[in-house]
Amino acid sequence: MMPSQVKWEKPELGWMKLNTDGSCNAAAGKAAGGGLIRDDMGNWVVGFTRKLGNVNSFTAEVWALRDGLILCHQMKFPAVIIELDAKALVDALSNPRSSNSVISPLFDDCKLLISQIPHVRIKHVFREANKCADRLANSGHAQVVEFIIHSAPPMDLVPFVEDDSKGVSCSRLCPVLVPFC
Template identity: 30%
Template structure:
C-alpha cells in the first residue's frame, strides 16, 4: 500500500489517537466503478492494450457499443514487440479507424483505462518520446473526422470487456473483427449492460 507522506504528517499532529483510528486514517475506501452507456445516438468505444512483461509481446483490443449497450463490434490483434504505452495508443487508433470505417463518425465516446495517455490526448500535450508522439499525432489527425468526440478515462474495473479483447489478441495470428460477440466476453458485456458495479481497491 502506498501512503501519502503528507497524510502521515497530518496524522502525527493528532494527539492521543487510538491505533485503530490511525489505521483508518491510512485506509483508502474502495471506489465503485460502473461502465456507463452512451447517450442516445452516441456510439461508445472502449479500448485497451496488453503487454507481457517477460516476452515483451503486445496486443490490442476494443469493443464498440450503442446507447442500449448493444454489441456493435469487437477487435483484437497481436502487434509484436511493444511497450504498454504503444499498445494503448495503437488500440485507440485502431478503434477510431474502425469507427470511421463503419460509419460511426457522428457521436463517438472513447474510453480507456490509461489515465495519463487520455490526459495527454485531451489536453493536446507534447511528449519527448518520438515514437509515442508519432502515435499521438496520428490520433489527433483522426479526431477531426468525428463530428463530436469525447475522450475519457475509466478505471480498469470498468474496462473489462476491452481488456478481454486485448488479452485475446495475444492468441491471434492475424487481426480479428467480430460483429457478433464471442463467448469469451459475454459475461463482461452482460454485466456492463446491467450496470453492475465493481469495487476498485486502492493501494
C-alpha cells in the same frame, strides 16, 4: 482510500462508446491491443483484437485506440465517447501540444482521426469499467493473424458484455478527493 462502486455506463442517446486497451507481457516480449464499440443501449456493434509483438504498454494502448478510431471513422459515427484506462494516454490526448517522438505517427493518426469525428468525449475510466476491452486485448496475444474484427462478442466475453449492459458494478478502492477550501 474509500470503496466505490465502478461500472461501465451506457452512453447517451445517439452516442456510441469506444473502449480500448493495450496489453503488454514484457517477459514474453509480446504486446496486444483490443477494444469494442457499443451503442446507447449497451449493444455490441463491433470489436477488434491486434497482435503487436514487442512494444511497450503505452504503444499498445495507442495502437488499440487507433484501431478503434479507424472503425468509428469507417462506420461514420457522428458522436463517440472514448474510454481508456490508460491515464497517461488520456492526458496526452487532452493536451493539444502533446507529442511523443517514439510513437509520433501513431499518436498523430489518433489525434487526426479524433478531429474528424464531429462530437467526441475522451474519458479515463478505471480498469473495472474497461474489462471487456481488457479481455479483448489480452486475447490478442494468442491469435495467429495480426488483426481480427469481431462482428459479435467472442463466447467467453458474452457474460461480461451482458453484465455491462445490465449495469453490474464491482467494488474498488478509490482515492478520496478533498475539496479545496
